[in-house]
Structure formats: C-alpha cells, structure tokens
Amino acid sequence: MTTAIYPGSFDPVTVGHLDIIKRAAKLFDRVIVAVLVNVEKKPWFTIEERTELLKKAAAGIDNVEVASFDGLLVDFAARQNASAIVKGLRAVSDFEYEFQMALTNRKLDNNIETVFLTSSAENTYLSSSIVKQVGLLGGDISTFVPDCIKDEILLRIKQRSKMI
Ligand code: PNS
Secondary structure, three states, X not given: OOEEXXXXXXXXXXXXXXXXXXXXXXXXXXXXXXXXXXXXXXXXXXXXHHHHHXXXXXXOOOOEEEEEEOOOHHHHHHHOOOOEEEEEEOOHHHHHHHHHHHHHHHHHOOOOEEEEEEOOHHHOOOOHHHHHHHHHOOOOOOOOOOHHHHHHHHHHHHHHHHHO
C-alpha cells in the first residue's frame, strides 16, 4: 500500500489544492493532506479551522485523509509510513523554494521521495494569498475556492477587512 503526504499551509484551501489532492488520490492508495506550520507565514485561519475546511473540501474522495502536525514534515511522514511527499508546482517561481524544501527533506530522511505534480493550466495563477487579497478588496472569489466552504472563507475575509 502506497501512502503519500500532501503538505501545506492551506490558508485557506483553494480549487488548485483540491485539484492536486484529486490527482494524487489516483496515483497513491492513501493520501494524507497534512496541515503544517510554515514559520514564514502568519495564517488567517487556525490549524483547526484549516483542517476542518480541508475535510469538507475533500469529503467525497475515499482514499484521502486530513491531519495536522506541528513538527517536521519528514517525522510526520515516517510516522504515517509514507513513501512520498506530493507538492504542486504552478510556475518556475515555485521551483526554487520547492527544490530547496525537497532537498532539505531528503537530507533529513533519505527514505521519502518528493513527487511534483504540475498544476492544471487554469489554476496556475491561483494561491491562498490571491484568494485573501482579492477577497479583502471586494473581488469575487467564488471560482477560487471549493463551493462548500466559500461562505466560511467569505466570513473570515469580512472579519479581516474590519481590522484594517
Ligand atoms: O503551503 P506552504 O506554506 O508552501 O507549505 C510549506 C510547508 C508547510 C509544507 C513547509 O513549511 C513544511 O514542511 N513545514 C513543516 C516543518 C518542516 O518540516 N520544515 C522543514 C521542511 S523544509
């Protein structure tokens, strides 16, 4: 049985993330979407909220689980008996950062491979930051995020817009 981890901040999950989740689920027997801490980011949603949003968004996909972890990704992967880390690549601009993380993770644990899936063409521009920025400025985010969690994301955007 092949297990892959799809890690990220998912602040919040977008349709681009969901596309990678669905495609990874076809390649591996079990996919664990892991909400992890990125020390370089200040999230809008708590880890618990991000996990709940992901659970709703991925509810229909049988071999996908959602979990959270606040340690090293490779430690989480070893605990889950995973053989691969899945990452989505949107553009060349993603490459340097992702390459650095992949090499770091291999240095930390030689038993786990990073597998890159290229984003679908229609999602190449999309990121959680774009969702937050467009939402904050009153733009329509409905095609950026899964429909079933759109209202929860809009509510947080409304709360944040009152803070500025
Ligand atoms: O969606 P992001 O913010 O680009 O995801 C980055 C993430 C969360 C996958 C990365 O920061 C991570 O793996 N964090 C866990 C801690 C860790 O293992 N750091 C060393 C990996 S370079």
